[in-house]
Amino acid sequence: MVELQLPTAKDENYRYVSLRDVAWTKQDSTTVLKEVLPEDWSSIDADQGLRVLLQGAYAKPQVLEDKDFKGVQLSVEARPVFEKFKDDFFCGLIGEEKTLVVKVPRGFNSKKVLRLSDVVASGVPTTIHRCVIEVAEQVDLVIHNDLSNEKKANDHKSSFVSILHFEIADESRVKFFIDQSLTTSTAFAFRHSAVVGKNSTLSYWGYHKGASRGQHRVECIVAGEGGHSEVKLGVRAQNKDAIDIWAQNYHNVKNTTSDTKVWNVLEDEAIVVFNGNIDIGIEGLYTQAYQSNKNLLLSDKAQVHSMPKLEISTDDVKCSHGATIASLDSDQLFYLQSRGIDGPTSEKILVDAFGYTVLSEIPLGSVRNRYLGDEGDFL
């Protein structure tokens, strides 16, 4: 049986300087950058990216006008930009060293999905995408960020950095899905963060498949009373993939809630590290914050390090965190097989089912079907 492995000492590679500390202590950004990135990420030009994030998030975000900026219109006036994506009201192909600032005006309410489509180019050593999404009051918005180079040739080593910050004002709802299926020769680093205002909700979903190395960080500051953040992440790790997931939630005002769920499926010799943290400051009375991490191990050589953490500095809060590690359920397998479904297919069905909670919520049907086949649309 596989056991939950907790690292005995903090691995230097996973040292983490939180965005909150940066913002609140106004540390010099260059110092931060050095500490944030492990050395072996040197091929990724995240230095620049992170600086832009900090500027974007904590200096006032600005629209960076640039004559070379191809194909993207920066005002969000519900106008399609690319013909081929005419179903979406906005999308961008974001090149290197550009920051896209999307300003969503007050009261904006779209039934359509805003799609950020990045093409991770193979052969290009590093693709960096930086985006600040400023959401005004009373907005209702669904954003889908499609990252994929799955269909591209597999022979280029490339890395991908996605830096994204949400500033969500009061009384708004934002649903965000980032969907990444990369080739095994790709590495990625995601730094995603959000400040959620009063009575606002951020629902953040992410799914990873492929990529030999990756780090995904999601940080939410639930900054306004009645604010809620919901994070669901799913990871499919194979071969020798090493994936590092961070999910942090900060609560330091009254009556805020958060719910974080991270599902990992590991095969072969894959390694996944999960760092979860719920941090409730002294002002965070009546916070309700939940966090869970479920892992499905399909191989004895796969490893999960799960480190859910709570830091609570006030009373009267409800919190829970936990991690489980399991392999495929033999009774479920038997049930499927007893209905004629062969072993490998039964296993695949169960693995897909494990991630279903994440995948079934992908806002775009076409993308959902990419992973789930016909699942969910039987009728």
Add this chain to the structure above:
Amino acid sequence: MSKTIFEVKNLEVSVEDKKIVNDLSLSIKAGEVHAIMGRNGSGKTTLANSLMGHPAYTVLAGKVILDGEDITECSPDERAKKRLFLGFQYPVAVPGVSLGNFLRTSLGFVRGEEIPKKELRKLIKSEATALNVPDDFLSRSLNEGFSGGEKKRIETLQMQLLQPKVAIMDETDSGLDIDALKLVAEKINSLRSPDRGILLITHYQRLLEYIKPDQVHVMIKGKIVKSGGASLALDLESRGYDEFAGASNG
């Protein structure tokens, strides 16, 4: 004389090093319905699971023969493809797999041919309706959150769709309300035909009023200690298992 459609020869099964099924033999002729009755824990479900090839149950000795073919070494899916069916006493929940898609996948495998989606949907829906399984159940997760009786109707629906040569129904009647019991019994009866066999595992005479068994077997401690006609079930109902219990001690 009709041929033997299902035969269990001197079967011995252990679970976690504990012998549960002991030198058990059974022979069902095509067209026949047999019933096994026995106390809780006597090994009925163990027998059913091992007949279907559950890997947790070790077959120490004996043979299972389906329509002349030795299937003792076959995997559960191979057995299903050879048209053996097990209706589970406790169908396991599989969250995240919709009943509809599961049925479709299962049918595809068992029939071994591509059946047009539309046709499949139609078939599944009409059989579901016939068993009072509402349409919206099909998009819910397999066996998750269904009531006991609903799960049994879903098991029966699968039997009906897969049209097995031999169906082993493990306490399919338990948990069903009066109307549902009739309906399920009707479906099992309709499966009854000169080229199929049915093995019912039950605690209740009531089911056997609807489905007249050709033979009733009493199972005590992993062994069949007595076999007889339909009237044996009535005897059991009035007298209990005590008088048979001694038979397995010797």
